Amino acid sequence: MKDxxxxxxxxxxxxxAPWVPFAGVHAAxxxxxxxxxxxxxxDKAFESLMEVNRLYKPDGQPxxxxxxxxxxxxxCELTWAKDCPPSVSKHPLDGSDEExxxxxxxxxxxTKESGRIPYVLEVMRRMKEAVGETTALYGLICGPFTxxxxxxxxxxFTDMFxxxxxxxxxxxxxxxxxxxxxxxxxxxxxxxxxxxxxxxSQISTxxxxxxxxxxxxxxFRHIREKGVFxxxxxxxxxxxxxxxxCQTNPDSIxxxxxxxxxxxxxxxxxxxxxxxxxIPLTSxxxxxxxxxxxxxxxxxxxxxxxxxxxxxxxxxxxxxxxPVENGIxxxxxxxxxxxxxxxxxxYQAEExxxxxxxxxxxxHLKKPLVEVFTLDSAQCAACSYMMGAANQAVETFGDAxxxxxxxxxxxxxxxRCIKMGVPNLPSMYINGELKYRSIIPTxxxxxxxxxxxxxxxxxxx
Amino acid sequence: xxxxxxITGFLGAGKTTFLKNFIRLFAGQKIQLIxxxxxxxxxxxxxxxxxxxxxxxxxxxxxxxxxxxxxxxKVLRESEALxxxxxxxxxxxxxxxxxxxxxxxQSGRFPWIDYRGAVCLVxxxxxxxxxxxxxxxxxxxxxxxxxxxxxxxxxxxEQLAETLSLIKGQRPDLPLLQTSFGQIGEEILxxxxxxxxxxxxxxxxxxxxxxxxxxxxxxxEITPYELRKMIEMFAEDTFRVKGxxxxxxxxxxxxxxxxxxxxxRWDKEVPESHLGWLNVLSGAGxxxxxxxxxxxxxxPGKILAIE
Numbered sequence: 001m002k003d004x005x006x007x008x009x010x011x012x013x014x015x016x017a018p019w020v021p022f023a024g025v026h027a028a029x030x031x032x033x034x035x036x037x038x039x040x041x042x043d044k045a046f047e048s049l050m051e052v053n054r055l056y057k058p059d060g061q062p063x064x065x066x067x068x069x070x071x072x073x074x075x076c077e078l079t080w081a082k083d084c085p086p087s088v089s090k091h092p093l094d095g096s097d098e099e100x101x102x103x104x105x106x107x108x109x110x111t112k113e114s115g116r117i118p119y120v121l122e123v124m125r126r127m128k129e130a131v132g133e134t135t136a137l138y139g140l141i142c143g144p145f146t147x148x149x150x151x152x153x154x155x156x157f158t159d160m161f162x163x164x165x166x167x168x169x170x171x172x173x174x175x176x177x178x179x180x181x182x183x184x185x186x187x188x189x190x191x192x193x194x195x196x197x198x199x200x201s202q203i204s205t206x207x208x209x210x211x212x213x214x215x216x217x218x219x220f221r222h223i224r225e226k227g228v229f230x231x232x233x234x235x236x237x238x239x240x241x242x243x244x245x246c247q248t249n250p251d252s253i254x255x256x257x258x259x260x261x262x263x264x265x266x267x268x269x270x271x272x273x274x275x276x277x278x279i280p281l282t283s284x285x286x287x288x289x290x291x292x293x294x295x296x297x298x299x300x301x302x303x304x305x306x307x308x309x310x311x312x313x314x315x316x317x318x319x320x321x322x323p324v325e326n327g328i329x330x331x332x333x334x335x336x337x338x339x340x341x342x343x344x345x346x347y348q349a350e351e352x353x354x355x356x357x358x359x360x361x362x363x364h365l366k367k368p369l370v371e372v373f374t375l376d377s378a379q380c381a382a383c384s385y386m387m388g389a390a391n392q393a394v395e396t397f398g399d400a401x402x403x404x405x406x407x408x409x410x411x412x413x414x415x416r417c418i419k420m421g422v423p424n425l426p427s428m429y430i431n432g433e434l435k436y437r438s439i440i441p442t443x444x445x446x447x448x449x450x451x452x453x454x455x456x457x458x459x460x461x
Numbered sequence: 462x463x464x465x466x467x468i469t470g471f472l473g474a475g476k477t478t479f480l481k482n483f484i485r486l487f488a489g490q491k492i493q494l495i496x497x498x499x500x501x502x503x504x505x506x507x508x509x510x511x512x513x514x515x516x517x518x519x520x521x522x523x524x525x526x527x528x529x530x531x532x533x534x535k536v537l538r539e540s541e542a543l544x545x546x547x548x549x550x551x552x553x554x555x556x557x558x559x560x561x562x563x564x565x566x567q568s569g570r571f572p573w574i575d576y577r578g579a580v581c582l583v584x585x586x587x588x589x590x591x592x593x594x595x596x597x598x599x600x601x602x603x604x605x606x607x608x609x610x611x612x613x614x615x616x617x618x619e620q621l622a623e624t625l626s627l628i629k630g631q632r633p634d635l636p637l638l639q640t641s642f643g644q645i646g647e648e649i650l651x652x653x654x655x656x657x658x659x660x661x662x663x664x665x666x667x668x669x670x671x672x673x674x675x676x677x678x679x680x681x682e683i684t685p686y687e688l689r690k691m692i693e694m695f696a697e698d699t700f701r702v703k704g705x706x707x708x709x710x711x712x713x714x715x716x717x718x719x720x721x722x723x724x725x726r727w728d729k730e731v732p733e734s735h736l737g738w739l740n741v742l743s744g745a746g747x748x749x750x751x752x753x754x755x756x757x758x759x760x761p762g763k764i765l766a767i768e
Contacts, residue, residue, distance in 0.1 A: 084532070097587070154472030161590035202597050237559070239694055240755065260690035263759050282534060 002136040002191070005059045005311070009192070009229045009251050011272055013308040017301060019334035020138070020276065020311055021327060023052045024065025025084060026318040030055065034082035035320060039066050042122045046130075049123070053131050055324065056331040057381045060136035060192065063127055064120050065317045067142040067196055070177055071150035073110035073117065083320040091153035093170075100166035101152050101159050103173045109180050121188045128189030136192055138231070139185030143197025144174035144215050160207060168211060175215035179222050186226050193223045194231040194254070198316075200245070201236030201258075208244045216248035224251075231276070235316040239264065246271035256281070256315030262303060269309055276311035279330060285314060285322045290329040290424040295344045297333035302341075325424035325438040328382040332375050339376060339409055346414045354419040356412070362432030366460050368453035370394075370403040371429040373413075373422045377405060385440045386426035393446050401450060431456070462575040463493075463540060465548040465565070466653070469558040469601040470582025471591050475611040476551055479582050479643030483549065484514060486647055490546035495536055533561065541573050548574070559697075559720050562604040566721050578653040581605035582643070585616035588624040596697075602628060603697040603720035606656040607636050607649070614641040630746020632700050632719070633672055675741040677753060678766035681707040688713060689724040691760045692739070695752035696720040704739035705731045715739060737765075 005018040023030075027048035028038030037044045045064065052061060066085045068078055077090035093101055110117055127137055142150070148170050149156045159167045182193045195216070200208065216232070223230040232250040234241070237258040245253055246267065252274035255264060261278045268275040279285060284296050297312065304310045312334050318327075333340040346352070360369060372390045374383035387405055394403050406413040408425055416422075420429070428436040430453050435441070441449070468483070470476045484492060492514035533550075540548060552558045558579065565576035581601050584591070588610075592598045602608065608628055613621055621639075628635065636652050638645060679688065685708050692702055697720040704715050705727060714727040743749040750767070757764035 157471070157595040158587055158590045160594040202595055204594075204596055207594060237693070239690075239759070260687070260759075263687070263690065267759070287534070 001059055002134055005136045006191075006229075008309065008311060009274055011274070011309055013306065015307065016337065017304065017307055017310045017312045017334070018059035019057075019331065020060040020062075020136075020313045021052060021056045021058050021331070022062055022065060022314045022317050023049075023056070023327070024062065024317040025320045026322050026327075027052045029320050029322075030324060035084055036080050036082055036086075039064070039085065040116065040119065042119050042126070045119075045123045046126045049127055050130060053135060054385075055382045056327050057335060058135055058331075060138060060311075062138040062140050062194065063124050063190070065140055065196075066116075067140075067146060067198075068150070069116055069120060070110060070142050070147055070181060073115035074104065074108060074147075074151060074177070076150050085317070088150045091151055093151045094153040094155065097155045097158045097162075100163035101148075101155070101170045103166070103169040104151075106173070106176065109177050112184055117184065121184060124185065124188035124190060132189055132191075137190050138192045138194050139182070139188070139190030140194045140196050140233075141178050141181045141185070143195045143200070143232075144171050144178055144219075145203070145212060146197050146199045147174040147177060149199055160203075160211065164210075171211055171215055175219055178219055182219070182223050182226070186223075186228050190228065192229045192231055192251075194233050195219060195250075196233040198233075198235045200234045200241055201238035203241075205240055205244050208241050213244065213248055216245075216250075220248055220250045233316070243267050243271075246273045249273075252276055252311065254311070254313060257283075258315075261300070265304070265310065272309070274309045274311060276313045277315055279312070279314045281315050281319055281322075285326055285330070286319045288326065290323075290325045291344065293326045293329040294333040294340050297330050298337060298341045298344055301334070301337050323424070323438070324382075325426075328380065328425070328438065329375070332380045336376070336380070343375065343408050343414070346408075346411050352411075352415050352418050354415045357416045357419045359419065360432065364460050365431055365457050367399075367457050368401045368431055368450055369429075370401055370450070371432075372403070372405045372426065373417055373420075373429070374405060374407055374426045376407045376409050377426075380426070382438065382440070383426040386428055386436070389440055389443070389446055390428065392443055393450055396447060397450060397454075400454060463545050463548050463573055464575045464577045465550065466577050467550045467552060467558065467561060467565075467579040468582065469552045469579055469605060470611075471584065471587075471595060471598050471601065473587065474582040474584040475643045476582050479580075479609060479611065479645070480549065480551055482643050482645055483580075483649070486650060487547045487549075491544075493540055493543060493545035493548045494551070495533070495548065496551040534564070537564075537571060537574070541571075544573070558604050559600055562721050566723060578606035578657050579604055580649070580653070581608045583608055583610045583624060583628065585610050585613045585621050585624050585639075589620065589627060592627050599631065599697055600720060602631055602635070603700075605632075605635065605719070607638070607653050608632070609643070609645065609649075610637060610639045611643055612641060613639050627746060630744040631698075633744050634700050673743045673745055673747070673749065675743070675749060675753060676766075676768040677704075677739040677741055677764060678768070679704075679706045679737055679739060680763045680765050681737065682709065683760070683763045684709050685713050685724055685726075687760055687763060688715060689722055691756050691763060692717060692722050692724070693720070694756040694759060695741070695749055696722050698747040698749040698752045699741050699743040701742040702739055705736050706739065707736050712736070 004014055007014050008018050025035035025038055030051040031048045033044045038048055068086050071088055072078055075092035076088045078086040079089040080086045220230045229251045231252040232245050233254040235256045239259050242264050254276035255278050257278050257280040265275045370390055372387055377383040377387040390403050468476050494514050636656050696717050702717040706713050712727045713724050716723050753767055
């Protein structure tokens with residue numbers, strides 16, 4: 001819940017760590033859209049983000065995760081892809097590295113009408129209206145360093161050496177863009193302004209202090225004066241810059257799997273800055289299975305002894321193709337940690353005895369058997385929707401079908417899952433056949449599948 | 462098995478031009494080329510088709526995001542079915558290649574791939590400036606097996622000397638080639654093989670001013686994960702870290718070349734006198750002492766002495 005996240009950002013001790021899934025383009029996958037549709041069409045973006053909210057039950061959630069929004073308004077050419085955010089393919093301030101970078105006129109600072117900003121603001125307002133009471137919303141802004149590199153291209157790194165004054169001026173311009181964007185997003189109802197600057201991990205602490213300390217301190221002061229919370233997102237191995245980042249006084253920072261979260265938390269605690277992270281994006285979220293995800297989260301949460309100054313989140317923007325069941329598993333572990341700890345333990349038990357599991361004689365059933373395997377439909381949102389669909393079918397078909405739920409919280413059901421080879425939860429089987437895996441069927445789809453099963457069972461009557 | 466070569470180097474170092482020459486060394490073989498950035502000049506389609514190579518472009522706004530290896534892994538996984546003889550990977554100039562490099566350090570992750578080393582392209586003119594500002598340059602050198610100093614025709618003698626001295630300062634062990642227009646010959650392949658066969662195990666330390674050696678005493682209270690993360694804090698300033706360390710989970714061998722950190726369980730016997738010390742070798746140009754002290758601050762009580 002939003003309040004839980006707010007209390008964490010106010011440095012209070014809480015009953016559990018708040019959970020913020022960084023579902024950018026991954027949100028689109030949940031509704032079958034691609035990244036381009038998600039990042040240009042407000043209806044599709046809103047629909048996708050609502051699905052994140054419904055399935056992953058976040059305490060806080062980013063609205064649009066695209067670090068190229070501001071760059072595009074400032075004249076960068078973008079190359080689009082269907083499974084990730086666009087990238088900058090042409091930099092408007094690119095040129096000879098013998099010449100200093102030119103600082104654009106302030107008249108170029110994006111307005112609420114520039115580029116895709118109207119689209120972003122519309123989605124923010126709609127999300128605020130729909131879930132703003134219960135979910136803290138994050139407005140994401142490309143940080144001044146990464147924005148400057150979008151504008152200038154690779155010469156930025158030699159500029160820092162050759163043209164210190166002009167480079168600082170370009171960073172100051174980018175920071176003014178950030179502040180203006182923060183104003184727009186705060187007005188649209190965002191509760192947390194996150195400045196996302198992945199390239200910060202690529203510069204030394206000395207250069208961070210020379211070029212970034214002043215703009216960032218000013219930026220976070222500005223956000224605080226507007227009455228909302230701030231966050232500083234980096235990715236890559238930013239370990240050496242964590243302390244310098246804390247010194248710019250954000251309310252929170254967010255790091256990825258390259259950083260030892262516990263050690264970094266010690267540093268952050270010294271400055272009373274909240275730290276968020278750092279579920280591995282590829283090895284766990286994208287490539288792991290549901291159990292891997294639940295186990296990682298339980299272990300991470302257990303390792304943070306005092307539930308204070310910590311937000312559970314993926315390391316960065318979740319890959320488009322993260323399997324939905326992994327997101328569901330993480331959410332469940334975040335919210336119902338004790339129950340999931342037991343599930344993981346059951347699953348990990350060296351040998352699960354499956355000898356007592358009786359598998360129905362699916363081939364000779366007289367009427368269809370709908371079996372729903374859930375983490376626990378009373379707690380897990382996605383599982384409750386899967387059960388909801390099954391219950392609706394029972395209402396429609398009455399005695400013509402049998403339906404049963406197997407909750408993973410009971411040991412005997414773990415054994416059944418293993419014996420049946422259930423790949424992930426929630427899943428729905430009809431007559432022993434895996435029909436729906438994580439994706440909840442519509443009423444019409446399920447009814448059709450059941451009608452087919454009824455026909456198939458007639459031969460056994 | 463597919464032989465895989467990784468090409469790194471900062472934006473503008475001439476990776477694409479180099480690649481055009483490098484790819485010719487594999488003419489007649491089935492070549493897969495994986496690139497993940499929008500170079501100013503792409504590899505010519507005609508050249509690729511002449512050589513029978515096919516190109517995979519990894520697109521994405523997150524090319525600077527070192528944590529986003531998912532697309533790269535996806536293409537690599539698909540390569541198994543294509544079974545090319547050679548895979549050439551051009552890493553994004555801004556991205557930290559350590560992550561890509563680490564993928565291949567994990568045995569069994571891609572069993573059909575025979576990792577043959579990383580070549581780092583260095584711009585002889587711009588390198589000193591970039592090295593001072595972009596940590597990526599240091600990381601790229603740290604994870605490489607060979608450096609190709611390119612554009613020497615454009616560099617003044619002073620610029621070239623400074624570039625070479627910076628490279629030697631960080632990686633005195635690294636074989637070097639100097640060239641212009643990315644031109645190289647077949648010898649580069651044998652140089653790479655040799656570099657990978659002989660990690661800088663025991664470099665002569667006596668009277669060699671280009672080398673620095675530190676001994677770091679580690680507490681047995683450290684966990685293997687902390688040991689790894691602690692070494693990562695200074696590994697890029699070194700070219701070799703090695704030692705047996707008693708941890709909370711038993712004895713582990715830390716064995717790192719450049720910034721590719723390996724910390725593995727060690728089941729054999731180790732004499733007590735050898736336990737708990739990390740041997741740290743660095744180039745004379747690296748602030749490794751400072752970096753180890755910073756690591757000690759991050760892991761209080763875990764570094765007992767620095768000698």
